[in-house]
Amino acid sequence: MRPYRSVVRRIFAAASVAPLLLGVAAGLQPSQPQFTDRADVARILIDARVVDDAGQPVLGLEAADFDVEIGGEPAPVDSAAWVSGVRISDDELLTAASTAATPLPQGRLVVLLFQKDMERGRIRGLIRMLAEVRGFLDTFTPDDRVAVLSFDTYLKIWRDFTNDFDDIDTVLEQDVLFRSPGPVQATSAPSLLAHLDPAEARQTYAIEKALRLVGDALEPLPGSKSIVLVGHGFGYMTRNFNVILNNRFRETSLALQAARASVFSLDLTNADGHALEVGLQTVSDETGGFFARTHIFTERALNQLEGALAGHYVLFLEKPDLGPGDHRIRLKLTRDKGEVLARLTWSNTSDGAR
Numbered sequence: 001m002r003p004y005r006s007v008v009r010r011i012f013a014a015a016s017v018a019p020l021l022l023g024v025a026a027g028l029q030p031s032q033p034q035f036t037d038r039a040d041v042a043r044i045l046i047d048a049r050v051v052d053d054a055g056q057p058v059l060g061l062e063a064a065d066f067d068v069e070i071g072g073e074p075a076p077v078d079s080a081a082w083v084s085g086v087r088i089s090d091d092e093l094l095t096a097a098s099t100a101a102t103p104l105p106q107g108r109l110v111v112l113l114f115q116k117d118m119e120r121g122r123i124r125g126l127i128r129m130l131a132e133v134r135g136f137l138d139t140f141t142p143d144d145r146v147a148v149l150s151f152d153t154y155l156k157i158w159r160d161f162t163n164d165f166d167d168i169d170t171v172l173e174q175d176v177l178f179r180s181p182g183p184v185q186a187t188s189a190p191s192l193l194a195h196l197d198p199a200e201a202r203q204t205y206a207i208e209k210a211l212r213l214v215g216d217a218l219e220p221l222p223g224s225k226s227i228v229l230v231g232h233g234f235g236y237m238t239r240n241f242n243v244i245l246n247n248r249f250r251e252t253s254l255a256l257q258a259a260r261a262s263v264f265s266l267d268l269t270n271a272d273g274h275a276l277e278v279g280l281q282t283v284s285d286e287t288g289g290f291f292a293r294t295h296i297f298t299e300r301a302l303n304q305l306e307g308a309l310a311g312h313y314v315l316f317l318e319k320p321d322l323g324p325g326d327h328r329i330r331l332k333l334t335r336d337k338g339e340v341l342a343r344l345t346w347s348n349t350s351d352g353a354r
Contacts, residue, residue, distance in 0.1 A: 042319050044075065047224045047260055047288060048331060049312040049341040055304030057311055058338040066315060067334045070346050071327030073320035084108075084311035107143035108309060109161060109190060109221065111214060111261075112168075114176055115207060115231025115268075116152040122232045125268030125295065127177065129230045132298055134172050137165045139306050147192045150176050151231075155201040155210040160187040190221045207234045208246040211263070211283065215255035225261040226309055229283070232269045233276025243278040253286045254326070257343040262289040264305055270295045288342045308341065324348050 048066065050058040063077040112133065116126060140146060145161035148171055158171050158181045175181070186193035196217035204210050211227075218225045235243040246252075256263060265280035272293070281291040290308065292301035315331075331342045 043078070044070070044317040044319050044346060045260075046315045046317060046329065046331065046342055047262070047312050048315055049262070049288065049308050050333070050336075050338045051304070051307055051341065052338055054307070055300075056307040058336060061313060061333075061336060063315070065334055065336055066313075066340075067332050068315070068317055069330040070317070070320050071322045073322060075317040075320050078316045078318060080316075081314045082311060083314055107145065108140075109145050109147075109218070109223065109225040110140075110309065111147045111149060111192070111218070111225065111227045112172075113210075113214065113227055113229050113231070114148075114150040115229065115233075116150055116176070117232055121270050122268065125232070125270055126230070128298070129266060129268045129294060130172050130176060132294070132302060133228075133230065134169050136302050136305070137169055139309075140165060145187075145190060148172070148176075149210075149214065151204075151207050151210045153205065155204040155213060156181050157184050157193065157196065157198055157201055160184060160193045161190055162187055192217050192221075195220055206246060207231070208249050208252050208279075212248070212252040212255050215252065215259045215261055218261045219255070219259035221259075223260070224312060224314075225259060226289070227256075227261055227263045228305065229263050229265045229280065230268055231265070231280065233267065233274070234279035235276050237275055241275075243275045245279055245282060249279075249282075253283060254345060254347060256283070256287045257345055258347070260343075261287060262308075262341065262343075263287045264289040264308060265291045266301055266305070267291065267293045268295075269293075286344045288344075290341060322348055 046068070050061060052058055059082065061080060061082070063080040066077045066080060068075040068077060114126065114130070117123065137146075140163070142163050145163055146159075146165070146168055147161045148158040148168055150156045150158065158175065159168060162168065184193060184198070192214075194217075196213060201210075201213060204213055211229075214227065235245050237243055263283045265284045267277055267280055269277070272295075277291070277293075283289075284291045290304065292304060294301045325348060327346050327348060329342065329344055329346055331340050333340060
């Protein structure tokens with residue numbers, strides 16, 4: 001397997017000796033009300049990954065390093081916390097931020113979703129990427145939990161969240177390409193299967209709907225999540241050779257953003273560019289992930305993925321006075337250089353903001 005562990009070890013080591021919580025608003029006391037990113041309180045939560053030109057995480061940022069607008073209105077950042085994966089609720093996260101002394105637990109929730117097509121160019125790419133992702137399993141720690149899904153004619157569930165990476169390695173090596181999954185045992189919390197109905201998955205015939213189901217299943221689970229989508233893309237070609245997305249894609253995107261699920265799309269197509277990559281690019285851009293081609297520089301793409309998964313900043317923002325509806329998020333750095341990966345939409349709806 002490939003030696004991908006280096007970045008994760010460096011980041012976790014840095015997190016163990018440096019303050020995890022940065023830029024906590026002055027005067028915030030544990031006895032004050034705890035905030036979530038819901039509309040009935042005055043705070044919004046945004047997960048932001050900041051990476052350098054090599055795709056590696058930029059550390060040491062504070063609240064003052066971020067400039068945010070929502071719906072064109074300033075949204076001051078009250079606090080910024082660097083975390084390398086948490087599975088605690090938003091309220092618990094803010095409590096930890098208010099004390100500035102409680103170490104945040106380690107552990108990441110990652111869904112591996114493989115889009116399968118037996119077309120010659122695509123199946124070759126899938127075979128190659130299954131082998132590469134098997135090597136990438138070395139970057140995970142015992143605190144992490146990984147689930148495995150695939151999509152061809154419908155959504156297939158191979159494994160619920162688990163840290164049995166030897167078992168996942170076997171699934172990727174022997175099962176995904178040529179077998180169908182049998183009954184899958186739900187794991188103890190956190191569990192994807194607790195919220196993902198296998199019967200409904202078997203009746204899901206579009207990748208966009210499959211992503212929507214995954215987003216809905218992830219939403220009740222605490223903390224941020226990552227979906228690694230290894231696929232060839234989606235969308236429809238028009239007569240004018242433009243690519244349009246399924247008319248329900250917007251619902252899929254909003255569901256993923258509400259779940260705090262970033263999609264990292266690894267294009268397995270053996271081409272420098274193709275029409276269906278638009279779907280991969282769009283879902284990644286809107287959810288705070290990234291799109292990368294893998295047919296030439298596979299190792300670089302996986303190194304970027306390792307860097308992005310190593311950790312992120314949790315930003316608590318003052319909620320601007322905006323009406324109901326979907327509002328665009330614009331997030332940039334004020335001083336440091338780096339690319340910011342974050343969701344693009346804040347939804348202020350009648351049943352609560354997200």
